[in-house]
Amino acid sequence: MPQRPPTKAIGVISGTSMDGIDVSIVETDGEAFVEPGPGRTFSYPEDLRKTLQELIAEPARAQSEPLADLERAVTQAHIGAIRRFMEETGIPAKDVSLIGFHGQTVYHRPEIRFTRQLGLGAMVAQELGVDTVDRFRHADVASGGEGAPFVPLYHRALASSLPQPIMILNLGGVGNVTYIDGGTVIAFDTGPASALLDDFVLRRRGLSFDENGKLAASGKVDEKLVTEFMSNPFFGRPAPKSLDRQDFHARAKGVEVLSDEDGAATLAAFTIESVAAALRHVPRAPQRWLVTGGGRLNAHFMGRLHERLGVPVDPVEAVGWNGDFLEAQAFGYLAVRSTLGLPLSLPTTTGVPNPMSGGELHRAA
Ligand SMILES: Nc1ncnc2c1ncn2[C@@H]1O[C@H](COP(=O)(O)OP(=O)(O)OP(=O)(O)O)[C@@H](O)[C@H]1O
Numbered sequence: 618m619p620q621r622p623p624t625k626a627i628g629v630i631s632g633t634s635m636d637g638i639d640v641s642i643v644e645t646d647g648e649a650f651v652e653p654g655p656g657r658t659f660s661y662p663e664d665l666r667k668t669l670q671e672l673i674a675e676p677a678r679a680q681s682e683p684l685a686d687l688e689r690a691v692t693q694a695h696i697g698a699i700r701r702f703m704e705e706t707g708i709p710a711k712d713v714s715l716i717g718f719h720g721q722t723v724y725h726r727p728e729i730r731f732t733r734q735l736g737l738g739a740m741v742a743q744e745l746g747v748d749t750v751d752r753f754r755h756a757d758v759a760s761g762g763e764g765a766p767f768v769p770l771y772h773r774a775l776a777s778s779l780p781q782p783i784m785i786l787n788l789g790g791v792g793n794v795t796y797i798d799g800g801t802v803i804a805f806d807t808g809p810a811s812a813l814l815d816d817f818v819l820r821r822r823g824l825s826f827d828e829n830g831k832l833a834a835s836g837k838v839d840e841k842l843v844t845e846f847m848s849n850p851f852f853g854r855p856a857p858k859s860l861d862r863q864d865f866h867a868r869a870k871g872v873e874v875l876s877d878e879d880g881a882a883t884l885a886a887f888t889i890e891s892v893a894a895a896l897r898h899v900p901r902a903p904q905r906w907l908v909t910g911g912g913r914l915n916a917h918f919m920g921r922l923h924e925r926l927g928v929p930v931d932p933v934e935a936v937g938w939n940g941d942f943l944e945a946q947a948f949g950y951l952a953v954r955s956t957l958g959l960p961l962s963l964p965t966t967t968g969v970p971n972p973m974s975g976g977e978l979h980r981a982a
């Protein structure tokens with residue numbers, strides 16, 4: 618039973634892979650009642666995507682340049698995506714109470730209490746005539762939290778009737794997990810998911826990703842390199858912890874001497890090992906892993922994960938969720954929680970001192 622009359626909230630996010638703007642809708646009371654609706658992905662205009670990709674590869678710029686024009690362009694792309702979503706799904710703006718606008722992460726450095734998502738909620742609210750929440754991660758980071766991951770409380774709401782302990786794994790550009798066991802929710806970023814492999818196959822083959830993991834599956838893993846990558850102090854750090862998309866790039870240069878196949882196989886093996894290392898930070902071994910994000914479509918990742926973890930590893934579609942839109946839905950859900958003053962993050966999900974609300978509300982009028 619809903620705790621209060623449910624409202625409809627659109628969530629919109631472009632993840633670290635920048636492969637597109639995901640838009641979805643959720644009807645929710647901000648607590649355990651969640652009914653996800655349809656979702657759509659819309660590409661960034663190619664020149665905008667290129668500009669953003671160049672920017673994230675230059676942390677000093679991403680941190681300190683004002684980027685006002687770029688921020689407006691990112692916002693306009695999101696507004697266009699939300700408009701098309703409403704047209705294609707036949708959902709009029711008047712039926713939507715709220716928009717949760719995540720924006721585009723370009724730099725994330727919680728240790729200096731800094732996180733930056735490009736996007737102007739006020740412009741979204743004004744142009745679409747719907748109240749909009751943005752800046753979800755800022756209060757968390759300002760109080761010493763990791764500022765990520767933020768999807769876990771949505772995972773908790775969705776997973777309430779599933780057998781537990783269960784692990785939800787998001788394989789995006791960066792990987793993150795949510796461990797759920799009754800009232801216990803533990804979450805953290807695991808390591809690179811597809812970011813290193815995406816950038817490697819782009820450099821070597823001009824491909825935006827290794828489709829179905831075919832290249833990685835055809836190569837031989839350099840185990841010594843995987844061991845070297847896994848010696849990164851990140852894996853020894855206690856949870857919660859979070860990552861910037863570029864965090865592993867400088868130290869993963871060892872693959873450059875390998876063939877395309879062996880390099881891809883080695884980076885994929887690193888992703889799998891970094892996911893398995895998540896088990897160090899949870900109290901009981903999960904009975905099942907559910908995988909969301911684009912990496913669930915990588916058959917090589919999925920097969921290797923199952924072998925490595927020794928328990929069922931299924932795409933989230935196995936329990937009726939849509940792995941392309943969980944993150945977008947989560948920001949719709951979190952927007953509702955934000956307006957109710959409910960926590961968006963917990964000490965066990967981001968390391969905030971207390972359960973913490975956040976987000977900034979921009980009224981449509
Ligand atoms: N068919 C496929 N085969 C292999 N990999 C795929 C496939 N489809 C998508 N991917 C991978 O999924 C990635 C995109 O995943 P997703 O959209 O979940 O990332 P994101 O949301 O941008 O990242 P993050 O969760 O880190 O913010 C692509 O960059 C690609 O590596």
Ligand SMILES: CC(=O)N[C@H]1[C@@H]2OC[C@@H](O2)[C@@H](O)[C@@H]1O[C@H](C)C(=O)O
Nearest residue numbers: 722725765766767768789791793944
């Ligand atoms: C700072 C930032 O945008 N982090 C992303 C990124 O992509 C995956 C992982 O790293 C996760 O921590 C987070 O995204 C999801 C939406 C989250 O906050 O749960």
